[in-house]
Amino acid sequence: MATISDVARAAGVSPATVSRVFNGGRVTAERAQRVREAADTLGFSPNRVARSLRTQRASVIGLLIPDIANPFFTALARGVEDAAQRTNLSVVLCNTDEDVDKERRYLDVALAEHMAGLVVAAASRRRTDLSAAAQRGMPVVAVDRRPRAAEVDAVMVDNQHGAEDATAHLIERGYRRIACVTGPAGASTSEDRLAGYRAALRDADVPDEWIRAHTRHADFRVEGGYTAMKELLALDVPPDAVFIANNLMTVxxxxxxxxAGVAPPGFGILSFGDVPWASLVHPSLSTVHLPAYDLGEAAATLLQERIAGSAKPLQTVVLRTSLEPRNSTAGPG
Structure with a gap:
């Protein structure tokens, strides 16, 4: 079987010139004719497999999320995939584990593979770096978390408003010593949810010193929520309720x-984020509902518009949360 080098020798050109002829590159008409005649004589056919691979890469998008074990990101990923499938885009899922270095390696792979675009839930508000994608002209949509320095489209949840509503709900139910377990310092979701908690307590004239003493940062995972809650219960003045900034930490x-032998609703607990069994446990768990599927669907739709060549100004889409009060916040009485 003739190779590209055989054609190049027969036509008196370089292999690169043969490649340009069959891949639509710029070649003089005289050279292109020589190459095609040599290919016909030798029975050479362009490498369809390689060309197919390049086409496939252009129909693939990357989805970078911090933790696929979190049901929130599972639902978000489903929203991305369903929206992508409508325009025949495939999705490559990358789990970053809240690790900026791992995230950077996945970004490098996406660029090397010439993916069509990326949906990114950033590992860090301050340290996630999307500049390489921007320099290459690769469309990127930030979802759930926006890196501070990135100029990209974004689809977000109104985290601060949702957290403020949740904390205000605890106050209205009669709890007075409300603590907060939020996520890693530097993550936009952590900071925004903590800001909502603080705003509600300040409106209730709770001193900042008390708020600081009863706030804990954890890792958005089960063990982090466990450790933070044990620390809060061991305080000289322990809380009588807690606002937990994500579902896994709530577990x-x-x-x-x-x-510790402490049980809701005498001790109030409210989770920012759904858990599948929230209405099934006793007492049932109060939650803030996050539109995870809708977030993913909206992010993928926005990315598709950019891939198709949309030149609209950068957009930020903000979706609202909804409070789902249940028995775990029925009141200390």
């Missing part, structure tokens, strides 16, 4: 409460 916090 850990509930375990710590059970071990």
């Amino acid at each position: 850990g916090a509930l375990r710590a409460l059970r071990e």
